[in-house]
Amino acid sequence: MKLRALVIDDSRVMRNMVMESLRRTQLAEFEFVEAEDGADAVTKFNPKVIDIVFADWNMPKMSGIEFVKKVRATTKSTDVPIIMVTSEKTVAKIEEALDSAGANAYITKPFTVEYVQKKVGPLIEDIEKKRGQKPGGFFSKLMD
């Protein structure tokens, strides 16, 4: 399955690490769009084009959590899974991201490929199921 992932981090090395880890998971055939901070990501995020988002928390201009809140405020983007990839590890921050802001998963730095696979795998399965359902539904009933 082909997936277009938006990777947001002010560190180029971290973006490369996230992208390389995702490639190594072999969960999908990834194509990447990179953003340097939340503000940059807002301009590059299009829910019709982006399938999954990986966002750092602490970044200049606009933080990752502000980006998540902004994106989730738009109903069109609620289907796009967002994964926080951050060194913030307190329970309060994790709850803020997952319960309050609307992120779907939380990865703490440093991470391994196996850890990324464990966290991202179920979200990609969900995307796969939704894609599988799309050709069916209303149109498949018409064909019956």
Place this chain on the structure above:
Amino acid sequence: MTTPETLSAVCAAKGVTAPEYIEGLKAAMASTFGAISGAEPVLLGESIESTPCEGAIGIISVVGGVAWSLSLGFPRETAIALAQKFAGFEIEFESADMGDVVGELANVLAGDVVAQLDMMGVRVSMSLPTVARGSDINIMLPGALSSLRMCYSLPEGQFWLGLAVGRPTA
């Protein structure tokens, strides 16, 4: 450099910060570098004199229930070896990516420190990291701050941790 002592003992002797908070810092050092290097850093002792060397320093602040400035100093060879371990690919010392890695190492350590302090009921937040690279770098701290610098060893080489303590902001 002094003989190896525990970080807590040095901090207690210098009255740098509360001993229980230092336990959090120790746990964060073990967790951060254990995860990256695969080995816990070994404390070699307090580094009294700043030895001139080519290297990179990552600085980050933790403020709230405590006011700490944390710095991590890596000589060139340690920085290259640790960056490869952290990123999984080779990074040249002179490249911009090396600055990213050193800043990220400070960031990850600070994230662990914040989590450790949080478990003790101390609420803090962290700043964005700052990175300096060059020869014979020396961090000049305001005289009013209590500070110390501890030297550690990893399979990737030696490095140091600096801690400067100010008045809590919360």
